[in-house]
Amino acid sequence: MNMLCYQCEQAARGTGCTTQGVCGKEPIISDLQELVVHAAKEIAQYAHRAAQEGRRDPQVDTFVLEALFATVTNVNFDPERLRELLHRAAEVKATARSLSDSGEAAPDELHWEEASDVDSLRSYVPPVSLARRIEDLGAEAAGLGELALYGLKGAAAYADHARILGYEDPELYDGFHRLLTAIAQGSTQRDELLSTALEVGELNLRAMEILDQAHTETYGHPEPADVRITPRKGKAILVSGHDMKDLHALLEQTKGTGINVYTHGEMLPAHGYPELRKYEHLAGNYGGAWQEQRREFADFPGAILMTTNCLQKPQDTYKHRIFTSGLVAWPGVDHINDRDFAPLISAALEAPGFDEDGPAQHITVGFGRDALHKAAGPLLEAVGQGKIRHLFLIGGCDGAKPGRNYYTDLALAVPEDCLILTLACGKYRFNKLQFGTVARIPRLLDVGQCNDAYAAIRTAMALADALDCEVNDLPLSLVLSWFEQKAVGILLTLLHLGLRNIRLGPSLPAFVTPGVLQVLQDTYNIKPIRDPQSDLNEILG
């Protein structure tokens, strides 16, 4: 076995990638990422001890977020960038340790920081590898620890996006340090581990709340907006990923250049934000979800910016005109530092661009927290009058598995007196289809990015308050698709809130053992998806 990773839905054979990642992760990257996570655990243990003594250091807090985020699926594939991260980790670890009066070492401290090159860094990996955790703790306890760790990785991505926009919460950082410390301690008790995982869900709710505040206070509340999904004639830049600040800076820097900027994947919700859509050269949305990028980027006649995840191995045909930013990295791909997009803009001007306008076609986005709040009155009235029978939340991360057409088939089979909320990149399975309206409300409401699950949660809570019932008693069903660790964080948030009857697919996580699955089914009635019609019959029956 060259490596072991089972953190995403693509895990080979449904159990784990052992020779090379299905995502393209080589064993060297797997090893360096294992060490980055271990470094974050060591640093968090020192930071947790310092926090109990009333001390903190912003550099330490930021590093823990970035270290976790850099190891999320499809973010960082560059050994040199990971080596640099570990070099920084060594300095941050010394700072974190010096924060506390007690100079004692963390219990499982390895002195990996003494290694200077990639090969010697890799020699420290075996005792902190996933394979060793499974061997030492058993498959169930190790899997539950990973469940909590992966949820924290997702929450770290959201907290980092908020931090970049200037929104932080010291208590949130304390939570990361405390929970990483608990995970590092390696409990074997199922109840204790489940409780840690649910606390991760609570922390992720707060991370999504801060990011919602960061987005809405910086760019305004999303409003329903028509988005062109066909190209305009002219030079072009395509922006993918989740980082709105990158998009905003790029829109500023491309003003007056004649370049049209298009969103891709999870950047689509940007069109709903008033402070982003005011730019006339934010021309539209191009393509679908992340897993289509190798074909779509090859066809795109301009330059491409990949912010945050999800990056796939670039093809040679576009490697010279794709750029990464933030924590995303691929060896040999130019990286943009400090939001200086001059190289990207030059590449766009050198590329041919679109030679003619496509036929005008549009979709509607922008049903964020505020817009949903405004729609709640008419929605409740329509539910009360029996005009709307049921609400479905169909969304989550998309991926490449063939069974994912379930989500398209389900959305199409939802009866016409029912409404569909959607979010994250799973929406691309059906967001260009026609759903019409019910009770003068669009039947398909695009809530936004995966982190906008926060808006959906707040809306569900507001509806439950208005109807004087529990969220579980609403005529609302959640049918979620998962792929990577942000989805794990969101699932843990929903479980922390006590939501039951969630349907999850297309396959269940490799890190959840049959025993743990039974507990989740008994406690929360989590169900694997089956075929769309059987699931619909059961939900509406």
Ligand code: SF4
């Ligand atoms: S992130 Fe997913 S695809 Fe990549 S190595 Fe891990 S389990 Fe495999």
Ligand code: SF4
């Ligand atoms: S929602 Fe998940 S799978 Fe989709 S682009 Fe974002 S991180 Fe990737």
